[in-house]
Amino acid sequence: MNTDTKSDDFPSRARGAVLAAVQGLTLAVAVLPCGVAFLVLTLVSVALIPVGVGLVTTPAILTGVRALADARRRLAAEWCGVRIPVVYRPLPSSANPWTRTFALLRDPQVRRDVLWLPVDMTAGFVTALLPALLLFYPFEGFAVAAGLWRVTDGPYWYLFVPVDGPLTALAAAVLAAGLLVLAFRHTPRLMRVHFRLTRAVLGGDAELAERVRVLTETRQDAVDTSAAELRRIERDLHDGAQARLVAMGMDLGTIEMLVEHDPAQAKRLLAQARRNSAEALEELRDLVRGIHPPVLAERGLGDAVRALALRLPLPTEVTVELPGRADAPVESAGYFAVSEVLTNAVKHSGADRVWADVHHTDGRLRITVTDNGRGGAVIGAGSGLAGIERRLATFDGVLAVSSPAGGPTLVTMEIPCALS
């Protein structure tokens, strides 16, 4: 961040001081009129909303304010390395002027932008001008000491020194020199003060807002996914095991009637009933595997992935380094993500070998799946990878895919979690 003070030699320090002063002066001169203009326009426009005119003008003016604030954010980063976090709420795309205007006015970031205008044209103006003053004022001091005081009647006040003779002229020169040293040392820092002030007003709790936005989104996804999952389970039970048990009951009823006078037919139906019960069990087992795989419940993620690899038609090498077990929901998310990635690798990659690596470091569960296939996998609409990404996002997990055409494909998944 602080590049100016790192190089301690005099020329670069002087260059830094002059640069800061010029930057400050530019800001102060350019900003004051813009700030005043936008503040007035905003106030007038908002005041005109009840009349209707404001509905049309406000969005445009607020966009201008935003551009101004954005410019300052950019300069803050470029000149002083001060990053100002920013989160504007997305605007409803096809909104009428009314909702548009009020959505804008409700956005805390827009409100902070507007609030920043008066702060910037007062405190911001002063802090921007200060470096320039500090740097250029000493030159007046030198000029005074050099004889400028003679042209005025009475004492020439240089700061608090009344210059009216050689002695006081010398004092003014000394003071000016002191100021100049100060300027050389501190002008870049003063510029940073200006941008910190900007950040204090503009930045707000943007990170928190962003976090809330992400959480809202992922929660929605989680709710949608689990609702879909419940529907699937209900349908599977209804069409599968439940139907088979009903058929079995009917067979048993028929058998009850047949058993006396047609034992052969009864026996045939008994066999069918037994088959139905076996198939119902089979379906329930598959269903359970789809909800929470038994090996996962019994052994945890490591062995569950090993067991998964054993079922793949491709030779799959699994390495696991897990000193404990993660929370059940995290394990489950990780498992189904790996399962999907491995299935993709088998189906689409054309690979003849797959490697899966599961380990836990620095509070993160990291799973990588590599294949030596043809590559070209992308996260996008319709690809299973987007689904995995959403699934992991619920746990603040991330998915990264490296899959150049020609291969190999490397899929990395990370979920922050603690092991027990």
Add this chain to the structure above:
Amino acid sequence: MRVVLAEDLFLLRDGLVRMLEAFGFEIAAAVESGPELSRALAESEPDVAVVDVRLPPTHTDEGLQCALAARRVRPGLPVLVLSQHVEQLYARELLADGDGGIGYLLKDRVFDAEQFIDAVRRVAAGGTAMDPQVIQQLLSRRSGDDRPLAGLTPRELEVLELMAQGRSNAGIAAQLVVTERAIAKHTSNIFTKLGLEVSDDDNRRVLAVLAYLDRDR
């Protein structure tokens, strides 16, 4: 023949006890949790243990772990593991010591009393009883690349499947309703085609087949 039985669901435990008694087994102990199973295995020296994978108190793979621990203390202790689902992973762990006397079956197999009792007897005698589902998983994975099993005729594949489950030639012959001599011919053909050593010992035969199907893992 003395049996130690571990199953946490009362209905199933009760049913198994009655079934085993009906076929002439003596129930040395019927328990419902891991610690009880460990104690029963140590104290009553059974001829065979029938064990559910998932047992209290952990409801994870406590039964499997108890059985494996007991086999480490008493190598070759016949253990038949029952499970709601079958995993190659567990099958491999059970077979790892190569001692035989191991069975791993889906719980549903008890529906067919005769086959189930046959499996218990086979395991008690030091043989192997692998669930057809485990074997099918292995075979289907293998048939993906056509190299190793392509040379086998459909009949030979059937024989291989039953052999991998742990059946003797006589057992396979009975199942496929052919003579034992025909099976002997098939098995020697299979061994030749797969490059396995011929062996009379049923258990070694199974291990050889499984090792072959499972290799480059």
